[in-house]
């Protein structure tokens with residue numbers, strides 16, 4: 473078991489807790505990035521148009537509302553309990569808005585796409601309802617993958633699981649042998665093997681099961697999956713394999729290349745790519 477502390481990162485004018493990648497744990501299966509944002513007062517322009525390649529974004533709210541727009545023409549409100557799943561493939565642009573007032577609290581993990589899918593077309597899906605079950609006295613929502621025969625309709629491309637658990641008291645979850653798993657604490661605190669983990673922390677789990685308990689109501693996110701097929705190179709909003717690929721994607725974004733959709737249709741607060749690093753980046 474490994475206790476991970478998030479680092480603080482700036483996103484869209486606010487601060488997030490970034491749990492993955494972590495120096496001691498690059499990924500959990502294909503889950504390659506986890507940002508936990510809020511609770512915040514909301515408001516502001518949100519995050520303006522920006523590109524992605526090679527990944528899926530999973531947007532999951534705990535409180536408040538957000539609105540997603542993208543270069544496929546999607547325009548989708550999201551509320552707690554609903555899933556926005558965006559597949560970047562070879563290239564997509566999206567923007568995310570929070571309402572002018574009211575709390576916004578949520579998590580946005582990224583899933584690395586395997587070689588067989590990462591060069592394919594972009595896609596977006598919204599799921600207004602997801603399967604629910606119970607684990608001890610906790611309620612579980614299956615966001616991605618399957619738990620105890622309850623399967624999410626979300627489209628993913630590698631063996632994965634993502635489950636939100638809300639409750640208190642003791643619970644035991646079976647884990648798949650050979651997979652990597654972790655629990656991200658979103659609200660409250662949990663104890664696992666005598667170790668306490670709170671907001672801004674994640675626990676990397678060892679199988680074949682995990683027992684945890686909470687003295688007061690808590691919310692955690694179980695993420696797991698088959699070890700990913702290869703190291704990945706993550707730079708800015710891109711998940712790739714080589715430095716040349718991320719540089720080419722940044723160049724295409726700067727050039728308003730149709731790889732990322734019709735730039736003329738985007739809101740005007742688009743986000744510029746940072747300078748391409750002078751050093752050669754390597755996957756990890």
Ligand code: MN
Nearest residue numbers: 522524529566
């Ligand atoms: Mn994004």
